[in-house]
Amino acid sequence: MVIHGLRSFSINDWTPILESLVHIVLILIFSFILLRLSKKFTELVGRYLRSKTDEAEGLKRVETITRVMRYSFSVLVSWVYLSHQYWLQQGLLEWLLVLVHRI
Numbered sequence: 489m490v491i492h493g494l495r496s497f498s499i500n501d502w503t504p505i506l507e508s509l510v511h512i513v514l515i516l517i518f519s520f521i522l523l524r525l526s527k528k529f530t531e532l533v534g535r536y537l538r539s540k541t542d543e544a545e546g547l548k549r550v551e552t553i554t555r556v557m558r559y560s561f562s563v564l565v566s567w568v569y570l571s572h573q574y575w576l577q578q579g580l581l582e583w584l585l586v587l588v589h590r591i
Contacts (some may be wrong), residue, residue, distance in 0.1 A: 509584065519565050526561030530554050 534554040558569060 507521070514585070514588075515569055519569060522565045522568065526558070526565070530557045530561070533557065 534550060537549065537550040
């Protein structure tokens, strides 16, 4: 019965659902990429700063700086997620879809 009910839907009925699904997947992929890049960048900066100091107080400052960087990147990724409706209105996600489709 359920399968028969699904067959009665046309592709036009599924289009909004599929578009929403693609948007969600793109946001998740973009967020994942941003978080990975921010982690690599934070580790790189932390290693560099640790190599420049030998004292315990300096190492504490380095840890504080890297923690602030991690939190800042998390806020940035959250902002990207929360502002995706604006991106939809501006057509940026459609542009990304075309770009991904070409690849």
